[in-house]
Amino acid sequence: MLEIKDLHATVEGNEILKGITLSIKPGEVHAIMGPNGAGKSTLSAVLAGRDGYEVTQGTITFDGKDLMEMEVEERAQAGLLMGFQYPVEIPGVKNIYLLKSALNAQRAAHGLDEMPAPEFMKLIKEKIAFMKMDSSFLHRAVNEGFSGGEKKRNEILQMLVLQPKLALLDEIDSGLDIDAMKVVAEGVNSLRDENRAILMVTHYQRLLDHITPDQVHVLIDGRIAKSGDRHLAEELEARGYEWVIEEPAA
Amino acid sequence: MATEAMEQLARREYKQGFVTDIESDTVPPGLDESVIAFISQKKGEPQWMLDWRLEAYHQWLKMTSPSWAHLDYPPIDYQAISYFSAPKKPEDRPQSLDEVDPKLLETYEKLGIPLHERAALAGVAVDAVFDSVSVTTTFREKLAEVGVIFCSISEAIREYPELVRQHLGTVVPQGDNYFAALNSAVFTDGSFVYIPEGVTCPMELSTYFRINAANTGQFERTLIVCDKRAQVSYLEGCTAPQRDENQLHAAVVELVALEDAYIKYSTVQNWYPGDEDGKGGIYNFVTKRGDCRGDRSRISWTQVETGSAITWKYPSCLLRGNESKGEFYSVAVTNGRQQADTGTKMIHIGKNTSSTIVSKGIAAGKSNQSYRGLVKVSPRATGSRNFTQCDSLLIGDKCGAHTFPYQEIGNSRSTIEHEATTSKIGDDQLFYCKSRGISEEDAVSMIVNGFCKDVFQELPMEFAVEAEALLSVTLEGSVG
Numbered sequence A: 001m002l003e004i005k006d007l008h009a010t011v012e013g014n015e016i017l018k019g020i021t022l023s024i025k026p027g028e029v030h031a032i033m034g035p036n037g038a039g040k041s042t043l044s045a046v047l048a049g050r051d052g053y054e055v056t057q058g059t060i061t062f063d064g065k066d067l068m069e070m071e072v073e074e075r076a077q078a079g080l081l082m083g084f085q086y087p088v089e090i091p092g093v094k095n096i097y098l099l100k101s102a103l104n105a106q107r108a109a110h111g112l113d114e115m116p117a118p119e120f121m122k123l124i125k126e127k128i129a130f131m132k133m134d135s136s137f138l139h140r141a142v143n144e145g146f147s148g149g150e151k152k153r154n155e156i157l158q159m160l161v162l163q164p165k166l167a168l169l170d171e172i173d174s175g176l177d178i179d180a181m182k183v184v185a186e187g188v189n190s191l192r193d194e195n196r197a198i199l200m201v202t203h204y205q206r207l208l209d210h211i212t213p214d215q216v217h218v219l220i221d222g223r224i225a226k227s228g229d230r231h232l233a234e235e236l237e238a239r240g241y242e243w244v245i246e247e248p249a250a
Numbered sequence B: 001m002a003t004e005a006m007e008q009l010a011r012r013e014y015k016q017g018f019v020t021d022i023e024s025d026t027v028p029p030g031l032d033e034s035v036i037a038f039i040s041q042k043k044g045e046p047q048w049m050l051d052w053r054l055e056a057y058h059q060w061l062k063m064t065s066p067s068w069a070h071l072d073y074p075p076i077d078y079q080a081i082s083y084f085s086a087p088k089k090p091e092d093r094p095q096s097l098d099e100v101d102p103k104l105l106e107t108y109e110k111l112g113i114p115l116h117e118r119a120a121l122a123g124v125a126v127d128a129v130f131d132s133v134s135v136t137t138t139f140r141e142k143l144a145e146v147g148v149i150f151c152s153i154s155e156a157i158r159e160y161p162e163l164v165r166q167h168l169g170t171v172v173p174q175g176d177n178y179f180a181a182l183n184s185a186v187f188t189d190g191s192f193v194y195i196p197e198g199v200t201c202p203m204e205l206s207t208y209f210r211i212n213a214a215n216t217g218q219f220e221r222t223l224i225v226c227d228k229r230a231q232v233s234y235l236e237g238c239t240a241p242q243r244d245e246n247q248l249h250a251a252v253v254e255l256v257a258l259e260d261a262y263i264k265y266s267t268v269q270n271w272y273p274g275d276e277d278g279k280g281g282i283y284n285f286v287t288k289r290g291d292c293r294g295d296r297s298r299i300s301w302t303q304v305e306t307g308s309a310i311t312w313k314y315p316s317c318l319l320r321g322n323e324s325k326g327e328f329y330s331v332a333v334t335n336g337r338q339q340a341d342t343g344t345k346m347i348h349i350g351k352n353t354s355s356t357i358v359s360k361g362i363a364a365g366k367s368n369q370s371y372r373g374l375v376k377v378s379p380r381a382t383g384s385r386n387f388t389q390c391d392s393l394l395i396g397d398k399c400g401a402h403t404f405p406y407q408e409i410g411n412s413r414s415t416i417e418h419e420a421t422t423s424k425i426g427d428d429q430l431f432y433c434k435s436r437g438i439s440e441e442d443a444v445s446m447i448v449n450g451f452c453k454d455v456f457q458e459l460p461m462e463f464a465v466e467a468e469a470l471l472s473v474t475l476e477g478s479v480g
Helices: A040-048 A072-078 A095-109 A117-130 A135-139 A148-162 A178-191 A206-210 A230-239 A242-246 B002-013 B033-042 B047-061 B102-110 B115-121 B132-145 B153-159 B161-167 B178-186 B427-434 B440-456 B461-474
Strands: A002-011 A014-024 A029-033 A053-062 A080-083 A090-094 A166-170 A197-202 A215-220 A223-228 B149-152 B191-195 B221-226 B231-237 B252-257 B262-269 B283-292 B298-305 B310-313 B316-319 B325-334 B339-348 B354-363 B368-377 B385-394 B400-409 B415-424
Touching (some): A029 A040, A040 A166, A072 B427, A090 B427, A095 A117, A095 B440, A148 A178, A178 A206, A223 A230, A223 A242, A230 A242, B033 B047, B149 B153, B153 B191, B153 B221, B178 B283, B262 B461, B283 B298, B298 B310, B298 B461, B325 B368, B325 B440, B354 B368, B354 B440, B385 B400, B385 B440, B427 B440
Parallel strands (some): A029 A197, B191 B221, B252 B283, B262 B298, B298 B325, B325 B354, B354 B385, B368 B400, B385 B415
Antiparallel strands (some): A002 A053
């Protein structure tokens, strides 16, 4: 589904990603871990298409298409959806309106008509209940005045509505208390199926207690220094990142 | 709906046969007493009307053009303007759509205007195909049943001289300001509305229906009088950009609300803003004022301003009756090189009067706009309240938004609240929307409409839908 080959990327002329190769297949959940400054956020930003990140070498293919040739909105319409670490506030725009516009933009891209209002409302009510959110959320402005936990739930709510093929979760666990973490994890787990993949970027192992990854990759200094199964995460939790750095790359 | 508004415009062009008092004369450019006498005579006006015009002219001569507004435009040569001209003859107008600015046509297409109406809007010499007569008749009969008068101001001066004479100039006196004085001297058309005591006008009135006076000229004059316990909602304007040969527009609108009366006045202004370099746009200098003369009367102004090269406009309320209410809801959008200096004045004179001001300014491109508002509470207007909310939204970094609030509070038993914000559509917000699959244009339009929703909800339903579409078109290409 997602094939990253020898990806190099720079920010303001500094090379941050120095040759990343990663393959994610449908049905898989991958976690990318690593110390601060290793390039985790840069990798997310490049995949999402944020300005200011320049890919200098390598390729990214999503569902057989060259991701770098796709506009930000086209990536989302094709099913690559990013859950942000710090979702931005949009005063004046109601959550429900954003959800509706996003869903209909996606449908339009696939040649479908807008979803009829009753069907849409039914869908939203179901998802919002699943995320244990109050329906008043829908009529509040996007992320405005939301607590950290509310923002993250809202990101997952959008995923549940938009049903991405590949969900990209950037530090989705930051700022969450344990109850919120459970709700968010349940939301993410409900997305898991054989046709969908999830890529989580996280600093801490605790998220992985709730969302079990198939593969864990350790990102250090712009390269994947080590890959393994979920036990690698446990080892990182126990021993820190130092030993990976000292160990010669595989 | 859009089509209705379009049809209204299409009818504007079809004037021969309805308007008998305008013939194909045009006076040479320039303004003096003889020109004013000519206009008055052409309109078949009584002597008092001519005297009133001349009085205004003499006051105007002693006045100077205001320079306090935050606007930049070359001096206007008032002797270069022709003050009376018949509508353009078909042979002087574009002969086909091929001769019309393609940008204008593109906009019509985006607003969903049917093909045959586009030509009429753009001023192409076509005969309108609508059956205007029947519409007018049905509609007039319906109004006449309840005693509502709705006609052109010229007709009102001839048919209802007492009513006009009693109210004309009582809200905006001849010498009120430079542009109002000019208008008082030379106005050629506009609307007159009278709603009798206790009557709620059975339909929303708009120039759409007032077909025989549809040539809303350069110097339009509107007078709306709502008698005791009467109510009316009046719609002005059209959401399609209108091609116009006149660069200077100086209109006057006067509203009179007696005891317990309610006047709601909604405007969508979308005059030609000029090309990308700001050439050729309309200069719109308008004086709009409502007089809440009776106790518990209420006047509400709602405006969506997206057109004109220059807008100078401050719809105001004189709250003279006790417990009277004034409201001003405004969305002003400027793009390209447009300039707007707009706002309101709420003058509290009666006791326990209240006013609400909600102003939303959106500046994009290289445009500049200012909100200028006065809240004045007289010493005897105790127990009065004002709430002002004034928000600006900037798109890009070459535009400007300014706020000039003035408050003069004459007693200590009144409550005044003022809230103001300035925000920018941030790259982060756009990126967030795009990362949800929403295109940049739709994202801008979503954010802008969210910003304006407090005002749009004050518009009559059909207008609100059009206003949203209009905003998207106006702001197209303003990002990136």
